[in-house]
Amino acid sequence: MMNVSQNTVSESGSSSNQYIADAVKEINFPFGLPGFEHLHRFSLEEIPNTPAFYFLRAVEQPLITLVVLDLRFFKLETPLQIPERDMRKLGIEVPDDMAKLTVIKIDKNSGRLTANIKAPILVNLKKKKGMQIILDDPALSTEYPLLQEK
């Protein structure tokens, strides 16, 4: 990894060790989620026996549910660099107030799970506000396999 530029915040040692669902039960998405722009309130529900995975469920339309993974529990080769301007949009002052989620998909052919790390969902834990951002880095995949083949 190259030097961390001043405009980004890298994975520093977070002091908050709680599960995101303990801190936040419902997230407000002022801009909706791409594809679901009309929906703004999503609940965050634990999936039994699967820590770090959650259902992100539209409160107004519960059938619309995405599976997300808390990136704090997922080690990427290169930690995601979150632009400061995106953090500002959500009113995040310190990285500890921020959670990063990634949307999980089951691959139709292989049945394996992939993560959209190109477009993480940022959550301001204090204000319970979220936004899905799109990172510029072309190396990031929207279908990153959760497990690398050995």
Next chain:
Amino acid sequence: MRVTQSMITRNLVSNILESRKNMSDLEQTMATGKKIQKSSDDPVKFTMATRYRKTIKLNEMYLKNIVDARSWVSMTSGIVDDLYEHSLSAKEIALQAADASLNADIRENLTGKLDAIVDEMVSLLNTQYLGKYLFGGTKTKEEIPFSYDGSTISYNGDDGAITRRIAEGYDMTVNVPGSTFTDMGLIEKLIELRDALESNDTEAIRSSMAAIETNCNELLAVNSRLGSLKSQLTMTENRLEVSNTNLNSFISDLEDADLAEVITQYNAEELAYNAALQATANSFNLSILDYL
């Protein structure tokens, strides 16, 4: 009851059909690793999946249109760039020619250079992209947009917009009609300059020079508009791609019989021997592995 040949055949056929159906269910399960392939098993989910599939298809069409729009805009802005460079050279010529003490040979030489610039610019204005004239307005095929006979230039196109639908309810204009250039007198001012050069009219040369400079600025403005179109295209493209990824994830998960079960199995079977998923911050020693 007499068992007829046709009854036997009928039974046989229906048995075969039945077993084929089972086979196909099994094949589908094996192929996808999913319990439910047909979301028709659940009409509400089926309806929703169908609706969002349509959205995905539509978004894919917009994404194609964006690629096409980007080519138009990039080609156009490249040529506007070239027109700007040539106009600058013409302004340089005017600057030199404004010196009244020039002798006839030098003036003639400058006139020749200017002629070459005009020819080059006219040919740029008649550029085709994939068999279509870029600067004919909506008249992209019929006739060459700019005809120039060495003394006057005429525009044969219109000032129509060529649009591409790049998002729901948003048609982006991707062309710059040739009328934009005739309105500012892009070529006309150069012809005036040449005439002034030929008649050695210093006053007229100076006023042409000012007009050409104004045109240069207008060309820059045109290109900065095109530049903002390009960034709009990129933003829209990103958003559509993420939309489709979200929608695909949603449909994919929706159709899965028991996603939670899949994830649980995934945790148990896969994570156990793979350290890909683990606590990133060792400082608090919290790991997914602790919970398996």
